[in-house]
Amino acid sequence: MPRGGRAARRGSVPGMTGVPPRSIVVGVDGSQTSDRAVDWAAEQARLEGRDLTLVHATGAVGAAALLWLDQAGVDSDLAMDGARRCAEQLLAAAAERVAQVAPDVEVRGVVADLDARDALLELAEDAALVVVGSRGRGPVRSLLLGSVAHALSRQPVCPVVVLRPLAESVVRRGIVVGVDASGTSTAALDFAYRLASLRQQPLRVVHVIWDAAQSSGEVGPDEEGYDAERRVLAETLAGMGERYPDVAAVPVLTRGLVDRVLVRLAEDAGLVVVGVHRRGALAGLVRGRTAAIVTEQSSGTVAVVPEP
Numbered sequence: 001m002p003r004g005g006r007a008a009r010r011g012s013v014p015g016m017t018g019v020p021p022r023s024i025v026v027g028v029d030g031s032q033t034s035d036r037a038v039d040w041a042a043e044q045a046r047l048e049g050r051d052l053t054l055v056h057a058t059g060a061v062g063a064a065a066l067l068w069l070d071q072a073g074v075d076s077d078l079a080m081d082g083a084r085r086c087a088e089q090l091l092a093a094a095a096e097r098v099a100q101v102a103p104d105v106e107v108r109g110v111v112a113d114l115d116a117r118d119a120l121l122e123l124a125e126d127a128a129l130v131v132v133g134s135r136g137r138g139p140v141r142s143l144l145l146g147s148v149a150h151a152l153s154r155q156p157v158c159p160v161v162v163l164r165p166l167a168e169s170v171v172r173r174g175i176v177v178g179v180d181a182s183g184t185s186t187a188a189l190d191f192a193y194r195l196a197s198l199r200q201q202p203l204r205v206v207h208v209i210w211d212a213a214q215s216s217g218e219v220g221p222d223e224e225g226y227d228a229e230r231r232v233l234a235e236t237l238a239g240m241g242e243r244y245p246d247v248a249a250v251p252v253l254t255r256g257l258v259d260r261v262l263v264r265l266a267e268d269a270g271l272v273v274v275g276v277h278r279r280g281a282l283a284g285l286v287r288g289r290t291a292a293i294v295t296e297q298s299s300g301t302v303a304v305v306p307e308p
Helices: 003-010 032-048 063-071 076-101 116-124 147-154 186-199 227-243 258-265 290-297
Strands: 024-027 052-057 107-112 129-133 160-163 175-179 203-210 216-218 249-256 271-277 302-307
Touching: 024 032, 024 116, 032 052, 032 076, 032 129, 032 160, 032 186, 052 076, 052 116, 076 107, 107 116, 116 129, 116 147, 129 147, 147 160, 147 290, 175 186, 175 258, 186 203, 186 227, 186 271, 186 302, 203 227, 203 258, 227 249, 249 258, 258 271, 258 290, 271 290, 290 302
Parallel strands: 024 052, 024 129, 052 107, 129 160, 175 203, 175 271, 203 249, 271 302
Antiparallel strands: 160 302, 216 249
């Protein structure tokens, strides 16, 4: 669909006009993880020289909701005004955080009268990156994603970064990216190298050899039988090293199940990057539900990158 068509569709949604294309979009709801997402997104916008769009969705639009308010004897217009004022206060507070982290970044605030999932999915079509915090849902809050992060990461149209609550005692550093031997992880690999370069972080490029008998077992440098895998991984790093000579990348060849290995590595990494094909069919490293499982079960920050 041409860009003009998308702009026209957004024109019917208050607050979603005037959002610059290829900006970094971050969801704002006033929670602690939302604040972390704002900080992360602000720093990324500063590093990339992009605009930042702060989004809060009231979820209040819709004939059924307004009809219910009217039938209950509540002035629906007054309720909507109150929701928007609250949203504007949240966005103003988020903008203050951005000013402290990245004072030179151009910031826009959007109040969308939509469900948060719908608002962010719509804005993602033109965004360079979408960033959200997830507090979790259900009885195991440290593992299960909230509905917004879940919807965005299942079939992303642009890279999506999901931040989770962090224990203060956990020190996380570096970036981990999973790759396969068939060359279908190119977008995820480039994203990981680019962030490692921008954020001056070490990078681990991980290829997992499927082995259901071992949850994780790194292949030793002198271990026999893995020459082909070592060669492919070395060639992968050599090509990227020419483009990003400032990135200290380490190849990691390990056995196990891909999702378990990446979830384990996420425990001390600053970011784990996984690729997923946009049309729903996962391939290569991310066969089946690997990308979804890593995003769902990781205790740290995960980036889900759509592959071409």
